Amino acid sequence: MTTDNKRPLTLRDVSEATGVSEMTVSRVLRNRGDVSEKTRTKVLTAAKELGYVPNKIAGALASNRVNLVAVIIPSLSNMVFPEVLTGINQVLENTELQPVVGVTDYQPEKEEKVLYEMLSWRPSGVIIAGLEHTEAARAMLNSSGIPVVEIMDTDGKPVDAMVGISHRRAGREMAKAILKAGYRHIGFMGTKMPLDHRARKRFEGFTEALAKEGVEIEDREFYSGGSALAKGREMTAAMLERSPELDFLYYSNDMIGAGGMLYLLEQGIDVPGQIGLAGFNGVELLQGLPRKLATMDACRLEIGRRAAQIIADQLADPEAEIERQITLSPTITYGDTLKRR
DSSP states (O other): OOOOTTSOOOHHHHHHHHTSOHHHHHHHHTTOSOOOHHHHHHHHHHHHHHTOOOOTTTTTSTTSOOSEEEEEESOSSSTHHHHHHHHHHHHHTTSSOEEEEEEOTTOHHHHHHHHHHHHTTOOSEEEEEOSOOOHHHHHHHHTSOSOEEEEEEOSSOOSSEEEEEOHHHHHHHHHHHHHHTTOOOEEEEEEOGGGOHHHHHHHHHHHHHHHHTTOOEEEEEEEOSSOHHHHHHHHHHHHHHHOTTOOEEEESSHHHHHHHHHHHHHTTOOTTTTOEEEOSBOOGGGGGSSSOOOEEBOOHHHHHHHHHHHHHHHHHOTTSOOOOEEEOOOOEEOTTTSOOO
16 A cells, blocks of 8 residues: 555555454544454554554644644753754744654653654654654654654664764764874773664764774773763773773763763873873763863754754745755864874
8 A cells, every 4th residue: 555655644544454444443443342353453453554643633623733743852861852952942933833742761662652642643743863763653654644854863764854963973083083192092981772873873983983993992881870970980980990001981972971081080090191081962061070071062952953944844835845864064072181183
């Protein structure tokens, strides 16, 4: 079965795919009425494969759409995403659209559930973090009939539009800067990779660039949960005890990098002379620390703005030519922890 990519699926589409009546499909999806288990399974399987989401406001509004933009992000505790939301709101506040936020905790199954619930209210657009989704989530996005913008990452193929940075390139650029400064004995600390595809891609780009110059990461450690500052301290202490010859520590984010920097300064270690440091994200909150951590700006505010603008422009004029794949270029801030040569 083929459908117009911008036409939302209806009960009729599920009915045609299963060979049962629209009334029966409705009963199954609303869990009402007497329907055989065989038919119920057939309908539910087809609906999931098609990406069909029941319309909770059908008949309530003539347009079958509400002026909401579903914004689906992994975390609100991570300082990265509130800045993205600020960028989104700066654009949407000049329109009739309002963002509504769902949080997935980096869990694909939870993302699928959040997306299902949000689409059931028929928003006017979707902004969703990342390019990796379950097959069911991708089917729902493909069949939603509304503008979809995937954000934060451009290392992959979007469902519709995407705005972000290349995390593999970000990792490569940081590796080149570290090597150019003369560091060769490098340790890496970061979050658990399966939960954060963007951190994984940065790590891959980082190690690829090192390998081209014959350098390998000599020690690594990963964490999940807990205070990032405290974890940065703990991991840095443990890593240097294991590998005292390290002369550079690369952290997957600024918060654990800041924890590591505070530990090293307390120990009287010369930063960046004896050990250099770098993080990622350009978190402004850390600018009051004794040293400015080397980092790379992830263009968070601009990502939010550009994503919201795509949604607003496409809704204002569905036929307009719109740039749909936007890759922004982050820049390295050397700060006080990465030598420049």
